[in-house]
Each structure stands twice: as structure tokens, then as C-alpha cells.
Amino acid sequence: MNILDKITADKRNEVNLRKSLIPNKQLEQSVLFERTTISLANNLRNSKSGIIAEHKRRSPSKAVINQSLNVQDVAKGYENAGVCGMSVLTDGKYFGGALDDLLIARASCNLPLLRKEFIIDEYQLLEAKAYGADVILLIAAILTRNEIKRFSEFAKSLDLDVLLEVHNEEELQKSIMPSLDMLGVNNRNLKTFDVSLETSKTLSSLIPSDFVKVSESGISNIEAIKTLQPYGYQGFLIGENFMKTDNPGESASQFIKKLEQ
Ligand SMILES: O=P(O)(O)OC[C@@H](O)[C@@H](O)c1c[nH]c2ccccc12
Numbered sequence: 001m002n003i004l005d006k007i008t009a010d011k012r013n014e015v016n017l018r019k020s021l022i023p024n025k026q027l028e029q030s031v032l033f034e035r036t037t038i039s040l041a042n043n044l045r046n047s048k049s050g051i052i053a054e055h056k057r058r059s060p061s062k063a064v065i066n067q068s069l070n071v072q073d074v075a076k077g078y079e080n081a082g083v084c085g086m087s088v089l090t091d092g093k094y095f096g097g098a099l100d101d102l103l104i105a106r107a108s109c110n111l112p113l114l115r116k117e118f119i120i121d122e123y124q125l126l127e128a129k130a131y132g133a134d135v136i137l138l139i140a141a142i143l144t145r146n147e148i149k150r151f152s153e154f155a156k157s158l159d160l161d162v163l164l165e166v167h168n169e170e171e172l173q174k175s176i177m178p179s180l181d182m183l184g185v186n187n188r189n190l191k192t193f194d195v196s197l198e199t200s201k202t203l204s205s206l207i208p209s210d211f212v213k214v215s216e217s218g219i220s221n222i223e224a225i226k227t228l229q230p231y232g233y234q235g236f237l238i239g240e241n242f243m244k245t246d247n248p249g250e251s252a253s254q255f256i257k258k259l260e261q
Pocket of ligand 1: 116117165217219238240
């Protein structure tokens, strides 16, 4: 079993447990269910820098990144820095996150929030909406075309933007459909953790131009972004590079200033 198989197997158990504890109705009655969402795709289209900054405490590939910050400060810092959106990891077991992190981020800033999660069930989309997300991530490596269609159409019915993540051509070909807003290329192979920006370069020409292109993972300097922009990327998802510092908001701010110079 590779790590991705392990994560999804655990996720199925977790979702079943959650479902048995909190019924759909209760999520649908959440105050945040009525909230008007903000489109990350639109923000990215209109932005010069295109930075999506992530809250990530730890990961299977890097162990601890930062356990001492609070989500509120990170969200406010990212917002002040002028990022386009914030990604919040909600997986607990492998990334040290929680759904409550999403809720706290929601209460702390007005950025579009991406629920960064291993989505395998519609129930998690109800949770995303109820806890204040604007965007959901679907990972092609763990879903069938049919699931991608079902989940993305359900997300659109909840007014959530959809970021579909791929890592190779096969995943990309099986996933393209009109219910997606953004196509993300993960530079990190989630099965081996190898990181290469070449992945974004190679796949860029295969992504139809109606989708906003996002390059994800392993971005640690301005040069990487300058290299990827000519390939049509308008969004750049950055986690560790900001989170490994004592003040992720300040790091993001300096990064964006340099980028926009
Ligand atoms: O910390 P990085 O290398 O900047 O990467 C951020 C983000 O792309 C990464 O956390 C990520 C991309 N896709 C995922 C899917 C699940 C969990 C995590 C991820």
C-alpha cells in the first residue's frame, strides 16, 4: 500500500464515523450554509501574483513544519499580505489539521478558503460548506471520472469553486469536464513525494484554456513563479515555504512584494 492508499482507507473510516455522529441535516442548518461564497478562480484571474497560501502544520513528507502558530494569526497575516486565497488542511491524522481550523480561518479573514482534504464522499462537501469553505479540492489520483463528476456537480450546486488536482497526463485526460473551475498540477507525486516543477511545465499545454491553471507544491522562490507564468499558470499554491517561518503572513507579504516589483 502506498501512502495515498493508506490515507484514503483511513479517510473512509473517518467519514463513516463522522456521518454517524452528525447528520447531513445538521450541517445544512449551519449558519455558514447561507453564506455567499467568494470565487477563488475569479480572484486568480484578476490577480498579478496569484498566490494561494496554505496553513499546514505537518505532512507525511516533511514531518513537522510548524506546530506553534495559531490559525487566526496565519489567516490574518495572509490576508494582509494580499494573497488571493488561503488553503486550510483539514486532515488530522497525516497533516495535523482539523475542520475547526477552517472555521477559525473563516472567522478571521475574508479570503476565499480552500478546504484542503482528501474528498471521497459528498458528505465532506456539506462539511466544507458548513465550516466556511469557498473552494474544494478534488484529487484525480484517488477518484474515478464518475466520482469527479458527481462531487464537482454537487460542489457547484453548493456554490463552491472546484480545484481539480492532477499529477500526470492520464489523470488529466480522465478529469476534464465543465463542472471544474481550476486545474491544479501537483508538482509533488503524492505516492513517492518526489517534487519537480517540470510536471507543471509538461502538463500545461494539455489543459484547456477555459480553466484557471494552478501550480501546486515545491514552490520556494520567485524564480519558480516567473518560470511557470509563461506556461499559462495564474495560481500558485504555496505551503511549506511560508509555514516554516515564524510569521507566515510576513513571509507571504515579502514574497508578493518582490513578485510584483
Ligand atoms: O508545502 P508545499 O510544497 O508548498 O505544497 C503545498 C500544497 O501544494 C500541498 O500541501 C498539497 C498539494 N496537494 C495536496 C493534496 C493533499 C495534501 C496536501 C497537498
